[in-house]
Amino acid sequence: MQSxxxxxxGILGMLFGWFVYSKFIAEKIFKMDDDxxxxxxxxxxxxxxxxxxxxVLWGHHFTSVAGAAPIVGPAIAVYWGWVPAVLWVVLGTIFFAGVHDMGALWASxxxxxxxxGALSETVIGKRTRALFMxxxxxxxxxxxxxxxxxxxxSFVANPxxxxxxxxxxxxxxVIGFLLKRNVPMMPLVAIGVAVLYATIYMGSSMPLALPSEMLGLSDKANWxxxxxxxxxxASLLPVWMLLQPRDFINGMQLLVGLVLLYGAVFVVMPDITAPAFNTETVANTPSIIPLLFVTIACGAVSGFHGIVSSGTSSKQLNKETDGRFVGYLGAVGEGSLALITLxxxxxxxxxxxxxxxxxxxSHLGAGxxxxxxxGGSNMIQAGxxxxxxxxxxxxxxxxxxxAGTTMDSGVRLQRYIIQEWGEIYNIPVLKSGITATLVAVACCLLLAFGAGGASGSGGMIIWPLFGSTNQLLASLTLLVISxxxxxxxxxxKYTLIPMSFVLVMAFFAGVIKLSEYYEKGNWLLVGLDVIVLVVSVLVMLEAWSVIVKHKSEQQDSEAERAN
Known part of the structure; x- marks a missing residue:
C-alpha cells in the first residue's frame, strides 16, 4: 500500500509542475512566442x-535524454533510503530538470x-565558449x-x-519513409508499437547471440x-529517416511500459520493504550529501539534457511555444520513469x-x-x-x-560540436559531416579500446567522473540561461537558485571524488577531475564579470537618462 x-x-507533484509551474516559466519568464x-x-x-x-519531437527528445540513467541512478541511490530519493526525483523534476531542459531549448x-557551448560565447564571452565545450x-x-x-x-546478458x-x-x-510521404501518423504509430511488442514476444523465445570469440575479440567487444x-x-542520416521515428516509437513503447508498471502498482498495491532512511549502510559508504544529487541525475536534473536540448531538439522545433511541451514534459517523463524505478x-x-x-x-552500487x-517484471506479472x-x-x-537512442543522439551531438569547432577555428576538414562523424567515433573507440584493451570497456575507466561532471555541466547550462x-x-532567480544548489552539490562531490582518486593513485582521473573543477570555476568567474559589467552599464544608462 505504501507504494x-x-x-x-509523485504524480500530483509533477501535474503541478506541468500545469502550473512550467506555464508560468514559459509565459512570464521565457516569454515564448508563436510568431x-x-x-x-x-x-x-x-x-x-x-x-x-x-x-514526434517530444518522443525524440525524451528517449534521447533518458537513456538508462533514470533507471540506473535511482536504482543505486535507493541504498541511502527511498524517502530522500523520492523527494529529489519529484522536486528535482518540477523545479530543476523541467526549467533546465526547457530553458536550454528556448535559449538555443x-x-x-x-x-x-557555442551559445556561451554569445551570452558570456569567447573564453567561456572554449572552456564550456x-x-x-x-x-x-x-x-x-x-x-x-x-x-x-545487455545483449550478452539478455540475448x-x-x-x-x-x-x-x-x-x-519504414515509418520514417511513410511519414515523409504524408501517410497519417497515428495508424503508423499504432502498427509500429504493435510490431515492436510482437518482436519482444518473439525475442523472449528466440534469443540471439554472437560467438563468444570472433576475429580475436570477445562477443562484447564485437557488439x-x-x-x-x-x-x-545513423548520425549522418536525415533526422526524419531514422532518429525521429525510432525515438518516437521508443517513446510510445516507454509509455506502454509505464502504464503497465504504474497500473500494476494500483492493482497489486505492494508494500515497501526498503528503509525510508538506511541506517545500516556498510563502512566507508559515501555521504548522502552531496552524492545523492550526482547519483540521481536524469530523473532530477542532468547536464546531458542541455546538450540534447541545444543540440538536436532546438533544430527541430516547429514553434517556440512547443518548447514547453518538448522540454518540460520530457523532464516529467524522465521523472515518472525514475519514480516507478524507485x-x-x-x-x-x-x-x-x-x-x-x-x-x-549489500552496498552502494548493488542492485x-x-x-x-x-522488481518491475514481478510487478507486471502480478498485476x-x-x-x-x-x-x-x-x-x-x-x-x-x-541506451541506444542516447548513443545515436550522442554521436550526432559530438559531430555537431566537431563541426562547430571547424567553423569557429576555420578548419575546413572538420566542417564535413562525414569527417566530423569519423573523428567522433574514432575518439570513442580510442577510449574504449585504447584505455580498455581488447574488452572495449575503456569508457568505464573515466565513468566515475560522470556524476559530478554531468551535474557541473547542468549548473553551467543554468548559468548561461540566467x-x-x-x-x-x-x-x-528561477534559474539562478537551481543553478546555485546544483553547483554546490556537484562541486562538493567533485572535490570528494578528487581526494578518493588521489588516495588510490589514479592520476588520470585526478587530472581530468582537476580540469573539470577549474574550468567550472573559470566559467563562473567569467559569467560573474559579465553580470557585474551589465549591471554597471544599466546603472550608468539610468543615471544618464535621469540627468
Missing amino acids: VVIVLV FVTPAHEINDGVDYVPTNKV ARHKGKSM VVVFLVLLMVNAVFGVVIAN SAVFPAWSAIAVAL ILILFVYAAV VAVSGVMLAVTPEQWHEIY SVGAFIT WGIPSEVSSTLLAVMVVLF VYLIKLGRPA
Missing part, C-alpha cells in the same frame, strides 16, 4: 534542421540552434563510450533483447564495434522482507538495473498476468532501446 502513496504524491521563426524554419536543410510535430532556438565534449565522450558497453553487456532491439531500427526506417558503426551511419527496487516485488532487501542491496528488471520471461524481456529491451535572462531584463 501507492509514493506514486500518488518567432525557429531555426527549423529559418535554416531547414532537410537533414538536421527540420520542422517537426511537437509530439533564440540563437539559430547553437549548442550550449571542453566539458561538453568530455561528457559526450563518457556517455557514448560507456553506453556502448552498457548495450553490449532475448537482441532481436527486438534491432527490429526497432527496421520499423523506424561495441557493431554499435559504433551503426551509430556513425517503487520497483524498493518493494516486496524485489524483496519480501527488509532483511532480503538488505541482502540484495541497479538488475533490481529494476527483477497483469504477463509471464515473467516476457515482462523481463520487455524491460530489458526498454533499457537497451533507451545570464541571458539578466541581459534581457527578466527575473533570473
